[in-house]
Amino acid sequence: MNAANGLESARSLLHFRVRVLIHHEETPGGYHRCMFSYRHAFHAGNHADVLKHTVLLAVLRHLTQKDAALTVFDTHAGAGLYRLDGDYATTSAEAAEGFLKLVAGKLPQPVAPSLQDYLDLVAGFNSKGSHRVYPGSPFIIQRVLADRGRDKLKLFELHPTDTKTLTANIAQLEAGRQVAILREDGFEGIKKFLPPPSRRALVLCDPSYELKTDYARVADMVADALQRFATGTYAVWYPIIPRPEAHDLPRKLKTLANKAGKPWLNATLTVKSSKLLKDDEGDVVRPGLPASGMFIINPPHTLKTALKDALPQMVALLKQDSNATSSLDSGS
Numbered sequence: 001m002n003a004a005n006g007l008e009s010a011r012s013l014l015h016f017r018v019r020v021l022i023h024h025e026e027t028p029g030g031y032h033r034c035m036f037s038y039r040h041a042f043h044a045g046n047h048a049d050v051l052k053h054t055v056l057l058a059v060l061r062h063l064t065q066k067d068a069a070l071t072v073f074d075t076h077a078g079a080g081l082y083r084l085d086g087d088y089a090t091t092s093a094e095a096a097e098g099f100l101k102l103v104a105g106k107l108p109q110p111v112a113p114s115l116q117d118y119l120d121l122v123a124g125f126n127s128k129g130s131h132r133v134y135p136g137s138p139f140i141i142q143r144v145l146a147d148r149g150r151d152k153l154k155l156f157e158l159h160p161t162d163t164k165t166l167t168a169n170i171a172q173l174e175a176g177r178q179v180a181i182l183r184e185d186g187f188e189g190i191k192k193f194l195p196p197p198s199r200r201a202l203v204l205c206d207p208s209y210e211l212k213t214d215y216a217r218v219a220d221m222v223a224d225a226l227q228r229f230a231t232g233t234y235a236v237w238y239p240i241i242p243r244p245e246a247h248d249l250p251r252k253l254k255t256l257a258n259k260a261g262k263p264w265l266n267a268t269l270t271v272k273s274s275k276l277l278k279d280d281e282g283d284v285v286r287p288g289l290p291a292s293g294m295f296i297i298n299p300p301h302t303l304k305t306a307l308k309d310a311l312p313q314m315v316a317l318l319k320q321d322s323n324a325t326s327s328l329d330s331g332s
């Protein structure tokens with residue numbers, strides 16, 4: 001690890017009291033390079049994270065209204081915490097078109113409560129007025145569960161470097177046995193935990209989809225999980241890109257929910273066109289991720305209302321061209 005670059009001064013984050021650990025080296029050997037070229041640090045705080053984390057937080061808020069114990073599974077956890085001014089984030093500049101654009105823009109008044117809740121939660125990881133630290137799903141979830149002693153959080157992460165970073169980041173929370181990190185395949189590893197003893201669970205499934213097979217693995221995992229534990233809440237993030245597997249995934253999830261007789265909700269956010277562009281030299285330029293969705297099976301009954309005003313506000317703040325839009329569908 002490059003300590004000079006990787007360690008945030010704890011003093012500058014006094015109220016948060018954890019340091020963002022960023023491992024710069026790759027562990028040689030032991031994993032398939034192609035499979036693990038994805039690093040969420042490049043994408044942290046992008047428009048897809050804004051959608052995913054706002055929806056995740058709204059789901060968690062509802063599920064934690066009851067005192068009964070809850071287990072949350074994050075099948076693809078990532079490193080947990082990110083520096084938006086670190087090498088990875090500044091290389092891709094994706095946060096500049098996502099979270100940083102939100103906070104730089106003129107927020108509508110009133111801000112939709114679920115969007116404001118997300119903004120407040122991220123602000124809680126930073127000193128006043130600063131936007132350097134961005135929490136990934138493990139830290140968002142842990143923050144909501146922190147005062148609920150009976151709840152559990154199980155984090156799956158397969159990348160050796162991200163697992164190490166995640167472990168070091170989580171260790172600073174001193175969360176004890178509430179949080180477990182498993183260096184396992186999340187698609188497979190989840191099986192042995194369902195149904196959980198708490199009989200109340202949220203499963204976040206957020207793969208990188210770098211491997212084409214991820215799309216089918218998500219659908220298989222959800223099908224299996226619904227058989228083991230039909231009343232769990234399942235939240236799947238997916239990219240909306242011109243690729244048949246990506247196009248089919250929400251349709252497959254809808255079919256699975258309908259077959260199981262369970263309600264579902266599908267929220268999407270598009271920030272720009274997916275058309276390939278040409279640069280001044282006439283070379284094709286890939287537009288980057290134009291849109292993504294969150295598909296929830298057994299969503300809280302409050303979720304649709306919570307997102308109804310937040311999604312159009314995200315569109316207004318994050319739009320990159322006239323194709324920007326959002327959608328919110330549900331069924332039961």
Ligand SMILES: C[S@@+](CC[C@H](N)C(=O)[O-])C[C@H]1O[C@@H](n2cnc3c(N)ncnc32)[C@H](O)[C@@H]1O
Pocket residue numbers: 036038039040052074075076077078079080135136137138156157158159162184185186187206207208
């Ligand atoms: C999109 S990122 C996760 C981001 C995180 N959920 C968040 O919102 O902050 C996907 C992560 O899954 C990891 N990964 C890839 N395949 C995996 C697998 N089969 N099981 C568990 N983790 C995997 C990658 O290393 C990467 O860190």
